[in-house]
Amino acid sequence: MLDQKDLRPKDLGRQDEQLIKLETYNLMPLLPPYDKPGMQPPITEPKPAWREKYCASLDGFIALDTLTRPQTKEEEDEFVRKFLSGLEKIFSDANNGILEPLLLSFEYCAKCNTCSEACHIYKAAGDNELYRPIFRSEVLRKIVKKYFTKSGKLLGGFVGADIDVNWETIARLGELAYRCNLCRRCAQTCPLGLDNSILSKEIRKIFSQEIGIAPTPLHNKGTMLQLKTGSSTGLTKPAFLDTLEFLEEDTEEKFGIKLKFPIDKKGADILVLHNAGEFIAWPENPVAFAILMNEAGLNWTLSSEMMGYDSVNYGLWYDDVQAKKIALAQMKAAKELGVNRIIVGECGHAHKASIVAGDRMAYGDTKVNVESCLPLLWDLVQSKRLKMDPSRNNFPVTLHDPCNVVRQMGIVEPQRNVLREICPQFREMTPHGVDNYCCGGGSGFAIMNSQNFPSFRDNVASRMKFNQILGAFQGKMEDASQVKYICAPCSNCKGAMRAILEHYEATEKFNLQYGGLVELMVNALVSMKKPFFEFLE
Amino acid sequence: MSQITVGDLVVELDEDGFLEDHKQWTVDVANYLAKTEEIEELGEEHWKMINYLREYFDQFGVAPMVRKMCKDTGFDQKKIYELFPAGPGKGACKIAGLPKPTGCV
Numbered sequence: 001m002l003d004q005k006d007l008r009p010k011d012l013g014r015q016d017e018q019l020i021k022l023e024t025y026n027l028m029p030l031l032p033p034y035d036k037p038g039m040q041p042p043i044t045e046p047k048p049a050w051r052e053k054y055c056a057s058l059d060g061f062i063a064l065d066t067l068t069r070p071q072t073k074e075e076e077d078e079f080v081r082k083f084l085s086g087l088e089k090i091f092s093d094a095n096n097g098i099l100e101p102l103l104l105s106f107e108y109c110a111k112c113n114t115c116s117e118a119c120h121i122y123k124a125a126g127d128n129e130l131y132r133p134i135f136r137s138e139v140l141r142k143i144v145k146k147y148f149t150k151s152g153k154l155l156g157g158f159v160g161a162d163i164d165v166n167w168e169t170i171a172r173l174g175e176l177a178y179r180c181n182l183c184r185r186c187a188q189t190c191p192l193g194l195d196n197s198i199l200s201k202e203i204r205k206i207f208s209q210e211i212g213i214a215p216t217p218l219h220n221k222g223t224m225l226q227l228k229t230g231s232s233t234g235l236t237k238p239a240f241l242d243t244l245e246f247l248e249e250d251t252e253e254k255f256g257i258k259l260k261f262p263i264d265k266k267g268a269d270i271l272v273l274h275n276a277g278e279f280i281a282w283p284e285n286p287v288a289f290a291i292l293m294n295e296a297g298l299n300w301t302l303s304s305e306m307m308g309y310d311s312v313n314y315g316l317w318y319d320d321v322q323a324k325k326i327a328l329a330q331m332k333a334a335k336e337l338g339v340n341r342i343i344v345g346e347c348g349h350a351h352k353a354s355i356v357a358g359d360r361m362a363y364g365d366t367k368v369n370v371e372s373c374l375p376l377l378w379d380l381v382q383s384k385r386l387k388m389d390p391s392r393n394n395f396p397v398t399l400h401d402p403c404n405v406v407r408q409m410g411i412v413e414p415q416r417n418v419l420r421e422i423c424p425q426f427r428e429m430t431p432h433g434v435d436n437y438c439c440g441g442g443s444g445f446a447i448m449n450s451q452n453f454p455s456f457r458d459n460v461a462s463r464m465k466f467n468q469i470l471g472a473f474q475g476k477m478e479d480a481s482q483v484k485y486i487c488a489p490c491s492n493c494k495g496a497m498r499a500i501l502e503h504y505e506a507t508e509k510f511n512l513q514y515g516g517l518v519e520l521m522v523n524a525l526v527s528m529k530k531p532f533f534e535f536l537e
Numbered sequence: 538m539s540q541i542t543v544g545d546l547v548v549e550l551d552e553d554g555f556l557e558d559h560k561q562w563t564v565d566v567a568n569y570l571a572k573t574e575e576i577e578e579l580g581e582e583h584w585k586m587i588n589y590l591r592e593y594f595d596q597f598g599v600a601p602m603v604r605k606m607c608k609d610t611g612f613d614q615k616k617i618y619e620l621f622p623a624g625p626g627k628g629a630c631k632i633a634g635l636p637k638p639t640g641c642v
Contacts, residue, residue: 065552221639229598233640239597246605277641280602312641347641447641450552491641 007129009138012172013164018057019130019172026126028463031470033477034504041503044455054451055171059130063178065450066220067171067213076167079211083170084147086210090202091144097320097360102202105194106141109134115186115196120437121179124463131460133186133196136176139163140199143173174213177203178453181442181461182317183403188434204318214318217447222314223322227329231276231310240309243279244302251287256529261290264337265301271339272300272373273330273354275347275491276310282494288518288532289345292377295527296385301339308333311344312491313353317443327358334368341369343376346516348402348490349443351409372405374489377517378414381421387526390422395483397423397520398472400465400497401436402490410434415489415517422524429468437464439488441496457496458503466500469512477510483535486514511535543569553627555637559594562634570632575622579632583620586610590633600630600638 002011004020011019024040034040046056053069054062070076089095090102115133116122122131129135145152145161152161163169180200187195208214216222226232235243244261251259262268272293278285293300303309307329315323331354334342344350355370362368380386399419405411412433419426429436439446440462448457470477473484488494497514506512513535523532531537541548543565549557554573556562567587571579579587589610593601600606603625607613612620621628626638 217639221637225639231640233638233642234599234636235640236598239599242597243602243605246602246608250604250608275641280600280638280640281642283602283604310640447639495641 004128004130009135009142010163012139012176013166013169015168016057017051018060020059020128022059022125022128022460024459026128027459028124028126028467030463031467031474033510034466034470039504041459043459044452046452050451055168055175057168058172058175059179059456061179061453061456062175062451063215063448063453063456064171064174064207064213065216067174067207070167079167080165080170082211083206084143084165086206087140087144088148089210090206091148098198098202101195102198104192105137105196105198106144108192109137109194110192112191114189114191118185118189120183120185120440120464121181121461124460130176131179133180136173136180136203137196137199139169139173139176140203143169173203174207177201177207178215178445178448179456179461181403181438181440181445183438183442184407185403185435185437188407201317205320208319209321215444215448216450218314218318218444219322222312222444222447223319223326226307226310226312226314227322227325230306230308232312232314233276233280233310235276235279235310237304237306237309240276240279240304243283247279247283247287251291255532257291259287259290260294262301263304267338268299268301269340270298270300271303271308271334271337271342272345273303273311273334273342273350274309274345275312275350277312277491277495278345278347282491282516284519284532285346285516288516288522289373291522291525292380292386292518295525296380300343301337303333303337305333305336308337311347311350311354313350313358314444316349316353316357323353323357324361327354327361328366330354331358331362331366331368331370335366339368341371343371343373345373346489346491346518348404348492351402351411352404356409372409372411374405374411374414374517377521378417381418381521386521388422388521388524389526390424390524392524392528392531393423393520394425395485396425396427396473396476397485397487398427398429398469399432400429400439400469400486400488400490400493401432401434402488402493403436403438403442405490406436407434415487418517418521419487422520427472429472437468439465439490439493439496440500441492446492446495446499454499458499462496462500462503465496466504473512480509480511482511484510484512485520486512487517487520488514489517541566541569551637553631553637555631556634559634559636562591566634567632574628574632576620576632582612583632586612586617586620586629587633590630590635594633594635600626600635
């Protein structure tokens with residue numbers, strides 16, 4: 001094992017059982033009240049059986065639960081060969097969707113390390129060399145140099161091609177591609193505009209498209225399940241309809257509101273596309289959407305057709321082919337319904353997948369306009385179409401900025417305008433807006449729970465966000481009778497919030513609550529006879 | 538992945554102890570899994586929940602949301618945790634032989 005300070009990119013080819021090990025005392029310190037001893041749960045060590053089966057030799061965490069150790073030398077060689085073949089392909093014209101920014105990021109890095117200071121994982125891990133955004137990029141450069149350049153082939157180590165390439169090297173690199181949330185904060189800060197997350201994503205892509213290796217929650221139980229059943233939750237059409245019916249009854253019983261979800265309404269103006277996980281884990285979110293849209297008198301509908309009721313597109317995180325299949329199928333479902341536009345609910349990666357990426361995949365008549373829910377929600381508040389009583393939300397509220405919506409798409413103000421209007425104790429995190437930090441759940445981390453990966457997510461990836469939350473509520477933390485609400489308008493971010501609040505027992509100890517934006521809006525509706533939030537009852 | 542042997546039956550479990558193949562579920566498997574979930578013996582109320590979950594899964598191919606689970610069985614969340622210490626998903630659904638929840642849940 002190496003001291004992380006001595007770790008260099010070429011060390012990825014070393015034969016150590018594990019390159020580095022994280023210790024809680026080396027991580028970035030947490031703010032009060034979590035600065036006291038005993039407030040932090042320990043980091044989970046890999047079990048010996050996992051070491052034998054998977055690649056735990058990077059930092060002891062396992063993200064790739066389908067990457068198992070080869071049994072024969074042939075299998076080992078085949079794995080390396082496939083990776084190199086994939087590597088050659090990503091630099092060819094076949095990869096034209098991303099080739100230009102990929103080449104820029106690959107060739108022009110000045111190694112100034114401005115990006116490291118911007119990276120929440122590098123900082124949270126205590127300035128750990130392994131997690132520098134350019135560390136993994138450098139490994140990739142060395143491999144390319146060694147195999148695909150004349151100078152590298154001839155001169156090797158003298159020109160930077162000084163890395164042993166074996167099964168361990170490539171497997172570690174695959175794991176390392178899952179120590180990056182693809183949040184692109186590094187790209188935003190790079191003086192040359194280079195984007196290291198592209199390289200992380202391309203490594204993930206080679207693993208999936210070329211070697212057939214991707215985390216089970218993203219692939220087998222993610223995109224594959226969605227293409228088969230209509231949703232990565234496995235929610236089928238009958239189950240979806242049963243769920244909606246239940247929520248209608250439940251809402252009437254609880255709040256005395258005769259709620260009706262419009263379903264498959266042909267020619268409606270708006271198709272609302274939710275992350276289907278909301279219906280199962282956070283049903284109050286789609287219920288709140290329906291209450292608001294009905295009260296505002298919008299002409300909207302949900303779809304119960306295949307691919308029409310789950311906005312997720314995990315392909316975005318690891319596999320272009322899967323991403324395209326899903327994006328086009330979702331657009332087709334909207335087209336068949338004849339709506340004017342899709343409004344994407346509170347799901348960050350779905351925003352990017354269907355508004356930015358999907359928009360480039362569809363052409364001509366197959367295209368449907370896709371918009372974010374946030375400007376629409378602000379419009380409903382601003383135009384006074386909804387009658388609000390802000391005093392109902394008179395508790396401290398802070399806002400988490402989902403990277404895909406805010407940094408990637410520039411939708412910064414609508415959501416905070418709503419909060420300024422309806423939450424008298426709204427306070428910003430530091431920093432916020434496009435400078436926000438990722439929740440630590442980005443790019444699939446929130447749903448990757450195999451082996452000890454949650455320990456990396458909760459202790460390291462989400463650490464900066466947890467500190468930001470603590471910072472926003474300083475002075476309010478110790479009073480456990482005081483509700484404190486983290487508004488996270490994104491399903492994936494909510495998953496990460498739930499995980500860190502449980503990890504630090506922060507709801508139990510300090511009454512930290514979390515949820516979306518529409519729930520706060522419904523809670524403030526003058527027409528509501530009782531609080532929408534259970535924790536206010 | 539691991540294997541358990543219940544009587545003559547060899548059953549595959551995933552890393553979190555869920556059945557790899559929900560069709561392998563039997564009453565004996567449920568009793569076996571219950572012991573791993575800190576439940577000494579499955580009583581009438583446990584079975585009410587297990588049978589409900591299995592029926593729902595047979596009909597819809599997915600587990601019901603927790604809120605529906607509570608309403609249909611008459612158990613509130615606190616009661617579910619009393620019966621199944623690991624909770625509705627990792628406890629009740631697991632013993633009922635349902636697959637591990639997937640997607641953003």
